[in-house]
Amino acid sequence: MKKETKILAIIVTIGTIAFLFFANQFFDGYKIRIMNLAAINIILALGLNIINGFAGQFSLGHAGFMAIGAYTGALLTLSPSAKQMNFFIDPIISPLANFQMGFLPAIIIAALVTAVFAFMIGVPVLRLKGDYLAIASLGFSEIIRVVLTNLQSLTNGSLGLKAIPSYINLFWSWGFAFLAIIFTFFLINSSYGRAFKAIREDEVAAEAMGINLFKHKIMAFVIGSSMAGVGGALFASLLTAIDPNIFKFALTFQILLMVVLGGMGSISGTIVSATIVTIMMEWLRIVESPMTIGSLTIPGISGMRMVIFSVLLMAVILFYPKGFMGTREITWDFIQEKINRLRKKGKNETLQKDEV
Amino acid sequence: MLLHADHLTIKFGGLTAVKDLDMQLNKGELVGLIGPNGAGKTTAFNMITGVYAPTQGKVLLEDKDITGKKSPTAPGMRPDQITALGVARTFQNIRLFTNLSVLDNVIIAHHLHLKSSLMGAVLRLPGYRREEKEMREKAIQVLKAVGLEKLYKEEAGNLAYGQQRRLEIARALATNPKLLLLDEPAAGMNPQEGEELMQFIEAIRKDFDLTILMIEHDMKVVMGICERIYVLDHGETIAQGTPNEIQTNSRVIEAYLGVDASA
Incomplete structure (x- = not known):
């Protein structure tokens, strides 16, 4: 990295930390919530970018892995009494019933559990390429959701989990976001990251250069998915109540939107677009409320935000096919x-x- | 004997693309593989490098079986394992990592020799940093050998055509091969560039102690530097021998020019 870019990165980091302290003191709950969400989205989008942008494996299974992380994190941090309250139809299976641990170990275990599932799903799915991989990973994501809905005594089924301890604050969420950024940066600029990029550029040539395609694809898939697990665990703590229906395809689409807008294969692009999209998601709520223009009254239509994002996505695909940053970084x-x-x-x- | 393609036959459905190819390469040789379009030359390359598994026959590298896999779970070698054992190749249609820098294109070829784990690489442990430095130095050396060291920062896709061909060879050299397979290295080059390429191939053969098998259409190049030549036509080996023998072989002339109907 160039010296000036290093200085730039340090200035931005210090500025962000200062802003976090400022926000923590003076911002209201709503703004802090959006900032937490932005940090979580950065983690999720970076994870998806490792799989889709850097290793070039078009996976659409992110929501499923988030769900695994969210449920693991929630079940590990819920207090025994809260579990009893949640599981009033079927009691929770015994080892988990009287079990509670802190936030940090819960997140780490969430990441590991997600990694195990990602490996098991990745082994068959990553034999596929392109559209087939996208559809198969999407299918597995839905399977995870359906399984979670039906494991009554483990996940409380469609009733979901409530009263999840809200440990999250700006320092947890942005701390993990920083970790994710630094991890991704060092990963991508290492020999393994180069191998990922080689696979993205040309699989046949990469294999002829001695890169074990399957091993590196699995590696990228497991790393990206376990980042989704971390994001999911943080997300559960932010929402304090989760149910399987949160983790539908629309959630994957939202994260994919951030990755595509920012640039498939750009870390800084992903960070910026994840932040902007998160803020816009909230700000654009005004288009969903009833409006009066002159004598014309438009009733509020919920879902209008997504129409705007879809139009934006189409515009980007037309005019910036590689996203705003492409594979470049902001240096x-x-x-x-x-x-x-x-x-x-x-x-x-x-x-x-x-x-x- | 460095490489023995032991009676290779491959069938795609009803089509026999290569039939009973028996090829032997001695250490240090420069051998040509020629034949009209569709003769099965590139298919032969793909069998040697493990991209295809032959229907019959074996590929032996220094008496070790390196025959490719028929399916992901079948016994045999993957292309990357074969590369690790010392067989490198270039492609007929250039296949560079176009969005990566020239230097990165070459460094990637060292990845297969990397000993550091993923964690070691991400945490930049001393062992990894030393390896990364070594890889970089070796890559620069290879780039110097092909005369591309000044362009190391450039995106590979931005290079001129001839430079891209050189970079592809440099990338193959960086895997540290014993056997180098060149698929039409002179394609799209003018006579002068072809001449330079011949000298270049001769030079790297000496400098890197290589055995080279080369597919080439440019007869000037083939006859100029190859010590022995195999000729394929419709998948069959119709002739083999020194350039002089091949030039006077009637079956080769037939395959290239066709048979005179009145004869």
Whole structure:
């Protein structure tokens, strides 16, 4: 990394930490909630980007892995009395009933459990390519959801889990987001990350260069999915109540949207787009409330936000097929180049005016 | 004997793409594989590198069986395992990692020799950092050997055609092969570039102590540097021998020019 970019990264990090302290002091609960959500979305989107953007394996199973992480985290942190209250139809299976642990070990175990499931699903699914892989992983994600709905004495079925301890605060969520960013950065810039990118670029050539395709695809899939597990555990703590219906395909789509907008294969692009999309998801609620323009009254239509995002996604696919950042990163050089281009544009415009 | 393609036959449905190919390469040889379009030359390459598994026959590298897998669970070798044993190749239609830098294209070829674990790599442990440094130095050396060291930062897709061909060879060299398979290295080159390529291939054969098997259509290149030549037509080996023998072989002339109807 270039020296200027390092300094830039340090400044941004310090700025963010300062902002977190500021926000923690002065922001209201609603804004803090959105910031927590942004951090969780960064973790989720980075996980999906490792699988889809860097290793080039188009997986749509993220919501399923989030569900596993969320349920693991929730079941491990719920107090025995809260479990008794939740499981009033069928009692919870015995070893879990009187079991409770702290937030950090629960998140770590959530990541490990998700990794195990990702491995078991990945072994058959990653033999497929392209659209087939997308459909099969989507199918497994739905299977996870259906299984969770029907394991009454483990997950409380469709009733879901309530009163999950809300341990999460800005420092938990952004702490894990920072960890995820740093981990992804070092992973992608290591020899293993290069192997992932080689597989994305050309599988046949990568294999001819001695890269074990299956091993590296599984590796990327397990890492990305266990990040979804961490995100899921944090998500459960933020919502304090989860049920299987949260983890439908729409959730995967939301995360995929962030990855595609930011650029498949760009860490900084993903961070920026995950933050912006999270904020827009909230801000755009105004289009769902009833509006009066002149004499015309438009009734509030719920779901209008997603229409806007769909239009945005189409526009990006048309005009920026690789997302806003493509595979590039926001570096010092990148910013300078953009500023120079803006300056040149300004100059050209003044020149043209002079000619007229 | 370095490589023995032991009576290889491969069938795709009813089509026999290669029939009873028996090829032996001695250490240090530069051998050509020629034949008209569709003769099965690239298919032969794909069998040697494990991309296809032959229907019959075996591939032996220094008497070790390296025949490819018929299915993911069948016995046999995967292409990456064969590369690790010392068989590297280039492709007819250039297959570089176009969005990666020239240097990264070459460093990737060292990944198979990496000893550090994933965690070691992510945590940048001293062992990994040393390996990364070594890989980088070796990659630069290979780039110097092919004359691309000044372009190491460039995206591979931005290189000129001839440079891309060189980079593909550099990438194959970086896997540290004993046997190098070149699939039409002179394709799309003008006579002068072809001449340079011949010298280049000769040079790397000496410098990297290689045995080379080369598919090539440019007869000037083939006859100029190959010590022995195998000729395929419709999957069958119709001739083998020194360039002089091949040039006067009637079956080869027939295969390339067709039989005179009046004769």
